[in-house]
Amino acid sequence: MIPSKFDYLAPTTVDEAVAALAEAGEDAKVIAGGQSLMPVLRLRLNSPSALVDLGKVAELRGVREEGDSIVVGAMTTHHNVMTDRLVSRHAALLGDAEQTVADPQIRHRGTFGGSLAHADPAGDLSSVVVALDATMTVVGPGGQREVAAEDFFTDIFSTALEPDEILASVRIPKHTGWAAHYEKFHRVSQSWSIIAVAATLDVDDGGTIRDAAVGLTNMGAVPIRARTVEQALIGQPADTDVIRAAADHAADGTSPMSDPNADSEYRTHLAKVLTRRAVVAAVGA
Structure with missing residues (x-):
């Protein structure tokens, strides 16, 4: 099937993304890698008035070290998380779980934050960030707020994100040297x-x-x-x-x-x- 008609917005910064989402209204959708959203749109299980595409927001990508934690950008692909040296050293559990996500094609397109925001109970990364005591950084019109991973997931396909907020990054305390599987x-x-x-x-x-x-x-x-x-x-x-x-x-x-x-x-x-x-x-x- 073909998705219903929608407006397409492609911001290049987080501020632009938040503004675009606020302007588009409550029935707008954020698209990250699109590996879960696109099938839903094609089946018309959801018909948003607008899509806010985060693909051009470079500041949402990458893994960096900050003190006793590593920070993973929400738009970092599964493949890049899986192969990142900081993840391998300080959050081996995350790297191990990423290897089980779908197939290589999806791991190269799908995103870490997109998977978490989708909140499928069968998704492989939600239990990992909960186990690692991660903190989710959420950005909206009111600014930035931090949500503990255990509080972020609220129900099936539901999170603590408000309709005008995006998941920007995930902060994971270092588990250096910990055994993981x-x-x-x-x-x-x-x-x-x-x-x-x-x-x-x-x-x-x-x-x-x-x-x-x-x-x-x-x-x-x-x-x-x-x-x-x-x-x-x-x-x-x-x-x-x-x-x-x-x-x-x-x-x-x-x-x-x-x-x-x-x-x-x-x-x-x-x-x-x-x-x-x-x-x-x-x-x-």
């Missing part, structure tokens, strides 16, 4: 996650887990921190018995949905299995 279960290669687990751990030279962060993908309407698992791991040796016992709590406090891909009981089982696999793979146990 993203374990994903899907029906066919390069598809959305049925369930996935984002795990990153700080393990000392003696093999004791000093700190741990575990995020769950598609175990509810929003990404979830598996805090009971984290608490069961911290201070314990990184061995398979400890990890298995901790992983048994992966579904605590979750509300997995049932759909044609999997029912809630199966998702609960998968969460435990994939959490064990993710932590074992991360620490090499």
Whole structure:
């Protein structure tokens, strides 16, 4: 199908983008990489009056180091995040998860911020930024504000973004030297996650887990921190018995949905299995 008629705006700065979005009205849409939005427009599941294209806003691209954090621009492509040396060194979990996003063509066009703003519960990056205690920088007519990743995702395909705001960047505290692994279960290669687990751990030279962060993908309407698992791991040796016992709590406090891909009981089982696999793979146990 062909999308319905809309106005097209292509600002070159963040200020211009915010102004364009405000002028276009509440039924306008922001387009980043367009990998999720374009199919929706072609099927006429959404018919915005205007599209504000962020593709020419250079200041929204790239990864930079700022003190104890790295900052990832919202318009940085999945490929560039995946291959960035700062990400590899200070946020290995993010780089590992990016390798599972769709296929090479989409990773070269799709954007980090676009995926997060889309807020699909099966999207691979939301649980990662939650696990990494990231902070989302949002810009609108009232200026800039910071939103914790755990507060950014509010429901299925819904975020804390107001209609006249854009996601500008994501600040991630450095997790330098942390072991990391993203374990994903899907029906066919390069598809959305049925369930996935984002795990990153700080393990000392003696093999004791000093700190741990575990995020769950598609175990509810929003990404979830598996805090009971984290608490069961911290201070314990990184061995398979400890990890298995901790992983048994992966579904605590979750509300997995049932759909044609999997029912809630199966998702609960998968969460435990994939959490064990993710932590074992991360620490090499």
